[in-house]
Amino acid sequence: MTGVEAAGLDAFVERRRGPYRRYAVARLGRTPAAGEAVEQVVGALAACWPRLVCEHSLAAGAWGLVREAVSLNGRMSLGQGEADVLHRLLPVAVADAAVLHYRLGMRLTEAAELMGVEPSAAAGLVLAAERGLPRALVGELAFGPGKA
Incomplete structure (x- = not known):
């Protein structure tokens, strides 16, 4: 990797490490698995x-690595409880958008940029989450980082 490529990687990781970590915690809880998933992503990005x-x-490719690492760590972790209920009930992209928007309080444009999709696609995914959940759970989504 050239110096320019390494600098680009460092800038990309610096900007996204926090949101990736919050996503991992939202799915896995405050466990070592969440931090391990993010570090695996950083290693995979470098590779x-x-x-x-x-x-x-680039964002969509990186998001695929994040989703894969978090899912893998979730399968390997025992007792993650209700932290990842959305991913048990919804298609993965729909659940991802719901986690980013509702649990982490991201605007649709922020969630879209992180996932590497158009804002209209993120809006559609969030709407699909609202429609795909049992009515009793829609109220549980709540908006903002307090639910993470």
Whole structure:
């Protein structure tokens, strides 16, 4: 990796490490698995950075790594309780958008940018979450970081 590529990776990771960590905690709870997932993502990004930079959406490629690492760590962790109920009930992209928007309090534009999708797609995913959950759970979504 060239110096310019390394600098680009460092800037990308610096900007996204916090949101990735909050997403991991929202799904896995405040467990070592959440931190481990984020560190795995950073390592994976470093390993495939030159390829990711050439993709249509760098953010979408990186988000796929985040989702995969968090899901893998969730399967390996025991007793994660209700932390990831949305991912048990909804398709993964729909659940991701709901976690980012409702649990972490991100605006739709922020969630879209993090996931590497258009804001209209993020809005559609959030709407699908609202429609796909049992009525009793829709009220449980709540908005903001207090639910993470």
